[in-house]
Amino acid sequence: DAVTAPPLPVLGTDVMVPLVTGDDVPYAALDYAASAPALRSVWEEVCGYVPYYGSVHRGAGYLSQLSTDLYEASRVTVHEFLGCRADDEVVFTRSTTDSLNLLASVLPAGTQVYAFETEHHAALLPWRGAEVTVLPAPASRQQAVETVAEALAGRDPHRPGLVCVTGASNVTGELWPIAEITEVAHAAGVRVVVDAAQLVPHRPVDLAELGADYIAFSGHKMYAPFGAGVLAGRPDWLAAAEPYLAGGGASRLVVHGEQGLSVQWQQGSARHEAGSPNVIGAYSVAAACRALSAAGFETLVAREEALLERTLTALAGIPEVRVLSLLGRTSPRVGVIGLVVDGWNSSHLAAALSAEHGIGVRDGMFCAHPMVRRLLGADPDQPQECAAPEPAGPGERPANAVRMSFGAGTPVEHLDRFVAAV
Numbered sequence: 384d385a386v387t388a389p390p391l392p393v394l395g396t397d398v399m400v401p402l403v404t405g406d407d408v409p410y411a412a413l414d415y416a417a418s419a420p421a422l423r424s425v426w427e428e429v430c431g432y433v434p435y436y437g438s439v440h441r442g443a444g445y446l447s448q449l450s451t452d453l454y455e456a457s458r459v460t461v462h463e464f465l466g467c468r469a470d471d472e473v474v475f476t477r478s479t480t481d482s483l484n485l486l487a488s489v490l491p492a493g494t495q496v497y498a499f500e501t502e503h504h505a506a507l508l509p510w511r512g513a514e515v516t517v518l519p520a521p522a523s524r525q526q527a528v529e530t531v532a533e534a535l536a537g538r539d540p541h542r543p544g545l546v547c548v549t550g551a552s553n554v555t556g557e558l559w560p561i562a563e564i565t566e567v568a569h570a571a572g573v574r575v576v577v578d579a580a581q582l583v584p585h586r587p588v589d590l591a592e593l594g595a596d597y598i599a600f601s602g603h604k605m606y607a608p609f610g611a612g613v614l615a616g617r618p619d620w621l622a623a624a625e626p627y628l629a630g631g632g633a634s635r636l637v638v639h640g641e642q643g644l645s646v647q648w649q650q651g652s653a654r655h656e657a658g659s660p661n662v663i664g665a666y667s668v669a670a671a672c673r674a675l676s677a678a679g680f681e682t683l684v685a686r687e688e689a690l691l692e693r694t695l696t697a698l699a700g701i702p703e704v705r706v707l708s709l710l711g712r713t714s715p716r717v718g719v720i721g722l723v724v725d726g727w728n729s730s731h732l733a734a735a736l737s738a739e740h741g742i743g744v745r746d747g748m749f750c751a752h753p754m755v756r757r758l759l760g761a762d763p764d765q766p767q768e769c770a771a772p773e774p775a776g777p778g779e780r781p782a783n784a785v786r787m788s789f790g791a792g793t794p795v796e797h798l799d800r801f802v803a804a805v
């Protein structure tokens with residue numbers, strides 16, 4: 384029943400694309416992990432608001448008031464959607480990348496950061512001012528928890544610490560044991576941030592229950608149009624740090640006296656939202672939260688798991704296909720499948736899926752180079768180009784992979800077409 388349940392209506396499903404054969408076929412968007420097509424209801428809500436937008440926190444007129452109200456109401460919607468603790472801040476950003484860079488900018492002096500080498504670059508690279516321990520790739524969920532425990536054992540409990548971990552991998556779709564990792568980290572006095580870019584569109588999140596301290600994600604991967612992301616979590620580091628961006632909105636009072644300029648910065652989320660807020664972006668994220676809640680994660684997850692099972696079973700019947708997995712075959716996953724096909728260069732395969740079958744997937748290393756190189760068995764000391772210049776012959780190590788990913792708007796026909804095309 385879950386397989387045949389109708390998908391949620393998304394935009395772009397009726398786009399016809401020309402094939403090299405001269406035929407036209409309906410486009411099969413199987414690159415949700417990069418950017419998911421917007422849900423129609425989200426788009427309609429956003430378009431309904433566009434004629435009425437005005438400046439947020441900066442105008443006395445009616446449309447400014449309306450926009451300020453909608454902007455702050457969107458914050459409340461996100462707060463509720465994430466199951467935040469009462470005092471958690473919700474800061475609107477541009478994206479997951481922006482959210483994690485914001486968090487990196489507010490770390491107290493001397494913070495030790497721990498991140499697995501398998502993280503997306505957005506979660507691996509922002510911690511430039513901190514002392515970073517890069518944790519080795521684990522081979523199972525259990526080992527992931529143990530790796531964190533070992534890394535934190537014996538550390539100075541007075542130094543601030545932060546573990547950064549993905550909620551769901553953008554390469555394998557595998558769900559990481561974030562509740563268990565949080566328990567271990569908290570026992571060592573270390574905070575946890577979850578890169579939830581691939582988690583939030585696929586699974587319900589209850590931050591209070593999970594215990595994690597921060598969460599970061601992007602609207603464009605959760606069926607909203609582009610432009611906004613979120614960092615939510617504990618308020619104290621955010622309140623104590625200098626604003627992420629300096630400017631209007633972040634400043635409460637600026638005085639030019641004999642001592643030069645003196646600035647009183649805002650408290651709360653406004654401290655890190657300098658400049659005119661992206662009210663349409665924030666409203667889009669809130670509309671996506673409303674749409675996902677209305678659809679119900681129980682239904683969404685049941686359908687996604689049935690489609691995943693069907694696709695993985697079909698792919699398992701093709702001997703040349705290797706589905707990528709770090710944490711083991713039995714690890715739970717979301718609708719993201721990284722794979723390589725023996726004898727095929729992944730870029731050529733992705734190009735053929737598009738040109739001959741009208742299927743949009745992604746090829747490459749998915750902004751997670753150490754992760755993909757680890758999975759493909761590349762020598763970690765031999766840097767190589769992202770895209771393989773040559774087709775990988777049989778038995779030759781591929782330099783990159785193909786990723787197909789789907790979600791609430793994917794009809795089963797698109798998945799079957801993918802399997803048949805492969």
Ligand code: PMP
Nearest residue numbers: 478479480503505553578580601
């Ligand atoms: N983390 C993960 C796991 C992702 O998949 C992505 C996007 N591919 C990001 C972070 C970065 O998201 P954005 O490009 O929206 O900043």
